[in-house]
Amino acid sequence: MRNNGWMTFAAVLTITIALFLASLFWLLLKNIDANAVEVEDNVRVVAYLDYSVASGQRDEIRQQLEWIDGVAAVEFVSKEEGILDLQKRYHAEDLVETLGGVNPLPDLFSITARSTDDVAGIAAAAAEVKGVAEVKYGADTVEKLFALTDTLRKLGLAIMGLLAVAGVTLIAMATRLTIQTRKKEIMIMKWVGATNSFIRWPFFLEGLLLGLAGAAIALTLVLTLYSGAADYISASLPFVKVLTLAEIWRPAASFTLASGLTLGAVGSSIPLTRFLDV
Amino acid sequence: MLIQTINIGKVYKNGIIALSDINLSVDYGEFVFLTGASGAGKSTLIRLLFREEMPTAGQILIGGRSVLRLSTPEIVRLRRNTGVVFQDFRLMEKGTVFDNVSFALKAVERSWSEIKRRVPAVLERVGLAGREQDNVMHLSGGEQQRVAVARAIINNPLILFADEPTGDLDPRTSEELIKLFLDINSEGTTIIMATHDKIIVDKLNKRVLALSNGRLISDAVGGWNL
Numbered sequence: 001m002r003n004n005g006w007m008t009f010a011a012v013l014t015i016t017i018a019l020f021l022a023s024l025f026w027l028l029l030k031n032i033d034a035n036a037v038e039v040e041d042n043v044r045v046v047a048y049l050d051y052s053v054a055s056g057q058r059d060e061i062r063q064q065l066e067w068i069d070g071v072a073a074v075e076f077v078s079k080e081e082g083i084l085d086l087q088k089r090y091h092a093e094d095l096v097e098t099l100g101g102v103n104p105l106p107d108l109f110s111i112t113a114r115s116t117d118d119v120a121g122i123a124a125a126a127a128e129v130k131g132v133a134e135v136k137y138g139a140d141t142v143e144k145l146f147a148l149t150d151t152l153r154k155l156g157l158a159i160m161g162l163l164a165v166a167g168v169t170l171i172a173m174a175t176r177l178t179i180q181t182r183k184k185e186i187m188i189m190k191w192v193g194a195t196n197s198f199i200r201w202p203f204f205l206e207g208l209l210l211g212l213a214g215a216a217i218a219l220t221l222v223l224t225l226y227s228g229a230a231d232y233i234s235a236s237l238p239f240v241k242v243l244t245l246a247e248i249w250r251p252a253a254s255f256t257l258a259s260g261l262t263l264g265a266v267g268s269s270i271p272l273t274r275f276l277d278v
Numbered sequence: 279m280l281i282q283t284i285n286i287g288k289v290y291k292n293g294i295i296a297l298s299d300i301n302l303s304v305d306y307g308e309f310v311f312l313t314g315a316s317g318a319g320k321s322t323l324i325r326l327l328f329r330e331e332m333p334t335a336g337q338i339l340i341g342g343r344s345v346l347r348l349s350t351p352e353i354v355r356l357r358r359n360t361g362v363v364f365q366d367f368r369l370m371e372k373g374t375v376f377d378n379v380s381f382a383l384k385a386v387e388r389s390w391s392e393i394k395r396r397v398p399a400v401l402e403r404v405g406l407a408g409r410e411q412d413n414v415m416h417l418s419g420g421e422q423q424r425v426a427v428a429r430a431i432i433n434n435p436l437i438l439f440a441d442e443p444t445g446d447l448d449p450r451t452s453e454e455l456i457k458l459f460l461d462i463n464s465e466g467t468t469i470i471m472a473t474h475d476k477i478i479v480d481k482l483n484k485r486v487l488a489l490s491n492g493r494l495i496s497d498a499v500g501g502w503n504l
Contacts, residue, residue: 184368184370185370185381188368188370188381188382188385189381189385190330191328191330191357191362192357192358192381192382192385192386192433193354193355193356193357193358193359193385193386193433194354194385194386195351195354198387
């Protein structure tokens, strides 16, 4: 490794960049999955009332909603309560003024289902009730989230794949250079009857160390970045679930270090198979 | 019979015919010279016998077994029963005498205690007792070749191949080295030595296989036969 300084540096740098990006994508996908699961687990269906519904009609609408199969509870939320809730969540006391002095929110009924299996059926039935303008529930959001996750996953895999190929190639070149530098020792080992594994293992170990070094640097950088970003996002977007560093660092470390070792092993195995055989 | 070759030939990719129709046999404990001018095929023959290269024709038997059909573990076992000494010594220049000789034991995964015991013993045998810590580049040519011999014999090989071992040495040093080889041979190691040193061949009454242009032209005891 000492003898091929620049090649070693380039290999470690490429692995670091590849795994840094890979870990970032992985963390992003984990957070999106966590939000999707939370939304999916939410058994709430929201039925927004038509603006023209009078207060006297609300009881009838409530009764019809309560009669739907699978409904556990129905709660009325007035538009005044709704705007207050939003002001509190986003720390925006002057929200109504910002919206031109008019509260745009409709009255709504918050419907709690007995189980997530009932949610879709309740939503469909609630949409049929006269006076209900729109129905929203978690699955709609979940489908969009999963579509986003899928797109990000494919994009991430493509980028990671390219960087992994680059990293593996550089490790292979670094290992090959080391083999060339130690050609005399290798020939002597062959003459005296060393086995293939005895000749190969130092080079294989070197590849693993290169991969591990890149992974360790990438992991340090990504967790430092994540820690700051997670705090910022949690403060700015309180309705978004952000996995804490304590929750995520162990699986992130496993993913990054395992990937680094794999890239190192694959990278060093290529020249070993081609150039080292008794 | 320890070594047998049957019609072996070697043609390189560039079309050069290095060896052609070589038939020979060497018995256990023999000391055999391979003679011939440069390019006669001596080194090629040794590389084939040592299984460093494969012949393009014919068969090679060592201990009754074909070396052309050996599995990887069997090749390893063959190499552990043979030793090789080269004209240019081929030592690890940055190492000491101990580093170079012990390397042969480390490569076959001997224990550290065994290495510490055997290295000094073999150095004494080749006349380099007490020189373990000397850097090999500080030794004379003859001493470096002795280190190479020590490395070659430390695993007690059945066969010792020597490819022009005195090629880079002065006559007096060459003679001393040949005495070492004779000594090793007297203990039962079969020796096949490629050389174009006529003086040495004439002096010793040993079997001589003479090569010319890749062919075996003579197989007789005593004297330079070209």
